[in-house]
Amino acid sequence: GESVGLHLPTLSVQEGDNSIINCAYSNSASDYFIWYKQESGKGPQFIIDIRSNMDKRQGQRVTVLLNKTVKHLSLQIAATQPGDSAVYFCAERPPSNDYKLSFGAGTTVTVRA
């Protein structure tokens, strides 16, 4: 079946710099996408979502960009902080009425002081 994947398994970022985490999805019919943050020993935490009728959505220090032409999703974190160190997952939802999510492999972000 189709699945979501990530370009890079790890990302090292200097504190204060901006981070960009990328995600490639394969189901062109997916209509909803979510970014999650998972800290060590915890469950995934909802960060931000975007629907397929949008190409950009901003939250607090985070921006999600959606490029449906190339089936690419990215999460930008502004002024990265040590607390941003975690594994980040993108998830897609193919169109259906059952709300199932398909998760990518995850990117481990490490913030250098």
Added chain:
Amino acid sequence: SAVISQKPSRDICQRGTSLTIQCQVDSQVTMMFWYRQQPGQSLTLIATANQGSEATYESGFVIDKFPISRPNLTFSTLTVSNMSPEDSSIYLCSVEEDGSEQYFGPGTRLTVT
């Protein structure tokens, strides 16, 4: 967002035994899901827990191995039956809100020896 708790938070079990994991939500939700996250891996959906009917299982997961109960709109259990070391994982429940956003519990860390 809904507050989700899971019990136990972690356990070490012997092979051949069974463990029942509880998921409690502080509000009524229609959709509840159970995921497995193997060490260092992404999340894989096990099943959708339906209130008042049998759970809907994903490919590769069967009811005899992972029986699920959903007695009401705030509670669900997942049993991992006849465990083997390959069942060592984090088991996560999640709930869907507002027709899209999905939130996760803290997870149950299971080690099978």
